[in-house]
Amino acid sequence: MSDRFFVASRKGLFDFRKSNGGWRAGAPAFLGEPVTAVLADRRDGAIYAALNLGHFGPKLHRSDDDGATWTELAPPAFPTTDDNKGAPSVELIWTIVPGGEKEPGALWAGTIPGALWRSNDRGESWRLIDSLWNRPEREGWFGGGYDNPGVHSVLVDPRDAAKITLGISCGGVWKSDDSGETWRLTGKGLRSDYTPPEQAEELNNQDPHRLVQCAAAPDTVWCQHHNGVFLSQDGGETFEEFRGIKPAVFGFAVAVDPADWKTAYLVPGVKDECRVPVDGKLVVNKTTDGGKSWTPMSNGLPDEESYDLIYRHALDIDDAGERLVMGSTTGNLWVSENAGERWAPVSAHLPPIAAVSFA
Amino acid sequence: MAQIAFTDNLQRHVACPPRSVDGATVRDVLNAVFAEYPALRSYIVDDQRRLRKHVNIFINDALITDRLTLSDAVAPDDRVFVFQALSGG
Numbered sequence: 001m002s003d004r005f006f007v008a009s010r011k012g013l014f015d016f017r018k019s020n021g022g023w024r025a026g027a028p029a030f031l032g033e034p035v036t037a038v039l040a041d042r043r044d045g046a047i048y049a050a051l052n053l054g055h056f057g058p059k060l061h062r063s064d065d066d067g068a069t070w071t072e073l074a075p076p077a078f079p080t081t082d083d084n085k086g087a088p089s090v091e092l093i094w095t096i097v098p099g100g101e102k103e104p105g106a107l108w109a110g111t112i113p114g115a116l117w118r119s120n121d122r123g124e125s126w127r128l129i130d131s132l133w134n135r136p137e138r139e140g141w142f143g144g145g146y147d148n149p150g151v152h153s154v155l156v157d158p159r160d161a162a163k164i165t166l167g168i169s170c171g172g173v174w175k176s177d178d179s180g181e182t183w184r185l186t187g188k189g190l191r192s193d194y195t196p197p198e199q200a201e202e203l204n205n206q207d208p209h210r211l212v213q214c215a216a217a218p219d220t221v222w223c224q225h226h227n228g229v230f231l232s233q234d235g236g237e238t239f240e241e242f243r244g245i246k247p248a249v250f251g252f253a254v255a256v257d258p259a260d261w262k263t264a265y266l267v268p269g270v271k272d273e274c275r276v277p278v279d280g281k282l283v284v285n286k287t288t289d290g291g292k293s294w295t296p297m298s299n300g301l302p303d304e305e306s307y308d309l310i311y312r313h314a315l316d317i318d319d320a321g322e323r324l325v326m327g328s329t330t331g332n333l334w335v336s337e338n339a340g341e342r343w344a345p346v347s348a349h350l351p352p353i354a355a356v357s358f359a
Numbered sequence: 360m361a362q363i364a365f366t367d368n369l370q371r372h373v374a375c376p377p378r379s380v381d382g383a384t385v386r387d388v389l390n391a392v393f394a395e396y397p398a399l400r401s402y403i404v405d406d407q408r409r410l411r412k413h414v415n416i417f418i419n420d421a422l423i424t425d426r427l428t429l430s431d432a433v434a435p436d437d438r439v440f441v442f443q444a445l446s447g448g
Contacts, residue, residue, distance in 0.1 A: 055413040055443040056372060056402040072373075072398060078406040085427060089405035 002318040004359040005325050006047070007333060008035035011351035013049050015067050016325075016333075023335060023346045029067060037313070039096040040359040043104055047359075048123055050075075050093035050109075058093050058111075062123050076109055076117040076126040088113050094152045095313065096123075100161020110151030114141055114168050116180065129180045132166075137185060140204045141171035144226065152312055153211040157218050157235070165221065165236040167211035172203045173223075173236050189239035193227050209252045210312040211236065212264075215319075220261035224254040224312070229266060231291050242291045247278035253315035255324065257339075262290040265317070265324065265340055267310040280305035284315075284326070286340045300343035301334065308332055313355035327353030361388050363439040375399050375441075385416055386429035388439055403441060404429075413444040 007014040012028030013035045030051055036058070037050040047067055051059040060075040078088045092112040099106025099118075109117040109126065116129040132138075141149035153167030162179040165186075173187035190206040192199070199205055207226035214220040221232040223239060228249040230239040243249070250271035257263035266285040269275050277283070283296035302308075308328035315326045324336040326343070331350040334343040361382060365375040374396055382388035386408075393400040405411055410426040417423070417440040423431040433439060 053372065053402075055411065056369065057405060057411055059372075059401070075401065077401065080407055084407035084409055087407045089407050089409070 001320045001323045001337075002358040004040075005316065006038045006040060006355075006357050006359065007327055007350065007353055008038045008049070008313075008355040008357075009327075009331070009351040009353050010034050013038060014350065016346065025347075029063075029070060030061075034354070036354055037093050037096050037109075038355055038357050039098065039107075040357060041098050041107075042359075043098060043101065044122070046122060048096050048107070050096060052092050058090050060093060060096075060123060073123045074125060076111055076115075076128070078115075078128060088115075090115075091148065092146070092150065094150050095154055097154045097156060100156060101158070103161055106161075108154045108156065108164070110154050110166070112143075112146050112148050112150030114138065114149035114151050114171050116151050116154065116166060118180065131176075131181055132174065132183050135183060137204045138171065141168065144169040144207045144209075153208070155211060155213040155218075155221065155236070157213075158215055159218060163235070165211065165213070167208040167223070169209060170205060170207040170226075172206040173208055173211065175236055186237045187239060188237070189232075189241065190223070190225055190230055191227055191241065210254050212254050212256050214256045214261035215258040217261040220256070222254045222256050222264050224251050224266055226250070229254075229291065242294075245285060245294050247281075247283065247296065251310070252312040253310045253326075255315050255317040257317065257321035258319055259321050260288075263288045263321065263339070264291070265315065266294075267315060267326065268296075269309060275309050276307045280307070282306045282308050282328075284324075284336075284340050284343070297340045297343070299341065300336075300345070302332075306330075311354055313357075314353050316356050316358050318358045323358070325356045325358065327356045329353065360435060361433045361437045361439055363388055363392060363441070365441045366443050368443050369402060369441070373398050373402055375402075381435075382433055384429060384433055385418070385423055385425075385431045385439065388433050389429065415442045415444050416440065417442065 003018040012031045014025040016025045039048040047063040060073045061070040081087045095110040105122040107119040117126045155165040157163035164176045166174040219235045221236045223230040229242045232239045248268040255265045282301045283298045285294045308330045327333045329352045333346040360379040364377040380391035
């Protein structure tokens with residue numbers, strides 16, 4: 001099990017480690033600054049932190065000494081154009097993920113506006129993936145929560161790192177089989193109800209809030225979508241929907257057991273403008289049968305009315321599939337040591353949490 | 360030469376000491392500083408070299424008007440101030 005995780009919060013990056021049976025964080029890095037994404041790269045031990053400075057824009061830092069010191073890197077940036085009115089600028093680095101095991105130093109980043117970026121030198125420089133950015137379908141994407149669309153999920157197939165699957169809000173699911181040289185819009189079976197009825201199955205309009213892939217069965221992709229819960233068994237080409245999940249099918253986060261695709265976790269909430277736990281009761285929904293049945297787990301979660309929202313990157317599961325960590329917009333942080341059976345509060349006083357990630 | 364100074368709130372992120380630089384426009388003055396402190400650029404302007412939304416620049420006591428291309432004229436004895444707008448929480 002992993003004895004360390006990071007919490008990217010509205011006011012800094014917290015490094016939690018387990019010692020003497022408890023989880024403790026030292027002084028946060030980047031105190032006072034919004035941290036939007038964090039990656040602990042197991043290939044070389046580097047830690048990456050993306051910031052979104054309120055006044056001074058998105059920034060990227062890397063630590064090569066386990067978080068003791070940080071080096072600022074040039075963040076992904078769009079090419080400068082002569083007629084700059086209306087031309088794009090990176091607003092938020094939403095996710096950073098490692099490339100393949102055999103691609104040391106290779107990273108992918110997803111941003112708002114909706115673009116994918118590649119670094120081959122540990123984040124020192126970034127290349128816009130033009131082949132996606134220049135797709136005409138991009139004009140049909142729109143923002144979901146943010147003003148502009150964004151790439152929040154980048155799945156790299158552990159069997160073949162050239163196979164990439166993206167989740168874009170709101171721009172659907174996209175796949176590449178050639179390291180991003182070419183792309184195709186996939187996701188048949190996803191369904192939107194925020195568009196005219198005849199557009200409900202339009203692939204390019206879909207809002208997959210989060211995609212996760214089972215490490216042991218990479219063709220299995222779970223999707224917490226704006227409209228519900230979906231599962232793909234063919235790597236994100238097509239999806240089936242699970243309707244009627246109680247207490248709600250709405251949510252942002254989803255996690256899957258790395259060894260067992262049938263075991264997955266969701267955090268349901270009241271849809272759209274409300275976005276709080278149903279009846280004020282925070283639960284984690286768990287399936288162990290591939291989505292046929294779901295059990296709301298609440299042991300250790302607040303008994304009193306709660307207004308915690310779990311963002312799409314704020315639920316993570318460790319490699320063993322036993323330990324989970326979950327952080328909320330209210331600044332609550334919980335850990336489960338037994339696959340969601342029981343949750344223990346680690347802190348109730350953190351800043352709003354954007355992302356959590358096991359080291 | 361124009362004098363340019365940056366808000367203290369920026370100093371904690373990136374080196375940006377006060378400078379005396381040549382330049383006929385805000386853009387020229389900033390570019391002269393960026394040549395010396397390349398990491399500073401992305402803090403002041405976005406990918407398209409527009410002034411970031413929550414950054415303000417004054418020439419003496421007047422807010423600049425061209426945030427898009429930073430063409431406001433700077434005279435040799437002007438003082439240029441780079442501030443952050445008030446926002447956040």
